[in-house]
Amino acid sequence: DAGITQSPRHKVTETGTPVTLRCHQTENHxxxxxxxxxxxxxxxxxxxxxxxxxxxxGEVSDGYSVSRSKTEDFLLTLESATSSQTSVYFCAIRSGTGxxxxxxxxxxxxxSIL
Amino acid sequence: DQQVKQNSPSLSVQEGRISILNCDYTNSMFDYFLWYKKYPAEGPTFLISISSIKDKNEDGRFTVFLNKSAKHLSLHIVPSQPGDSAVYFCAASYVTGNQFYFGTGTSLTVIP
Known part of the structure; x- marks a missing residue:
């Protein structure tokens, strides 16, 4: 495994509520x-x-914001969730581009956004 | 506009036969190509890659072919096994770029 943890794994919420997803890595990428x-x-x-x-x-950034205050954590925030943001979200890491x-x-x- | 395309949403193959998954791209500046495999309820797993300086890369049962003039790459799995049943994504990037561009995926079913 690449040392990536996403939380939560499942979430159901209502339209208009804020949602934050967390990605945590132990690879120092x-x-x-x-x-x-x-x-x-x-x-x-x-x-x-x-x-x-x-x-x-990226190509579908509208309605989303992110923050990275330390190397290991990358947060994705939906400020006011909409039903069109119902999806499966994946975090990925990469050591470099060379x-x-x-x-x-x-x-x-x-x-799931109801 | 989709820069990486997988035109076959699904493919069924008998166990032991060859599986061929195809991918087309439109941006001739791409120079690094990858295949990922995804099982349900899991994240995509890196399978094999190829850079534009090669036309073939092999890893065990998996071989990726790149045809730059046709902007086409393919993944061959020989022999196919039931455990290969999954969704396969192709992706492309610039070697020095930050982003990857993914196709829509092909669902492979290997029939025992």
Missing amino acids: RYMYWYRQDPGHGLRLIHYSYGVKDTDK GNQPQHFGDGTRL
């Missing part, structure tokens, strides 16, 4: 990513981080 997986869309990048306090947007460096994924968080 520089890069961390948040994806969502939806039928017919595969994995789509929400946000990523290339260091502490350094983040950038050479052939794959991402390694956590086991996901299944989020």
Whole structure:
């Protein structure tokens, strides 16, 4: 296992409530990513981080914010959850971009917004 | 617009035969390609990769082929086993880039 823990693993909440998902790594990797997986869309990048306090947007960043105050933790926040954000969320880590460096994924968080 | 495409949502193969999963991409600047395997309720697991300086990479039963002129890569699994039944995602990146671009996945079923 790549030393990635996502919490919670499952969550059900109501529209309009704030939600925070946590990704914790023990690998000391520089890069961390948040994806969502939806039928017919595969994995789509929400946000990523290339260091502490350094983040950038992915292709589906609207409605999401992230924070990385220390190397091991990357938080994804839905400020006001909507039903369209019901999805499975995956965190991934990567040691660097030089050479052939794959991402390694956590086991996901299944989020349902009613 | 989807830069990485997997046009076959599903594939069924008999145990012991070859499985061929296909992936097309549109961005000729991609130079690093990967395949991931995903079981239900688990995260994707890295399977095999290839850089654009090669046209083939092999790891046990898994071989990835890259055809840069056609912007096409394929994953061959020989022989296929029931435990290979999973969703397979292809992905592409720039070697020095921060992001990966994923296809929509192909669900492989290996029939015993």
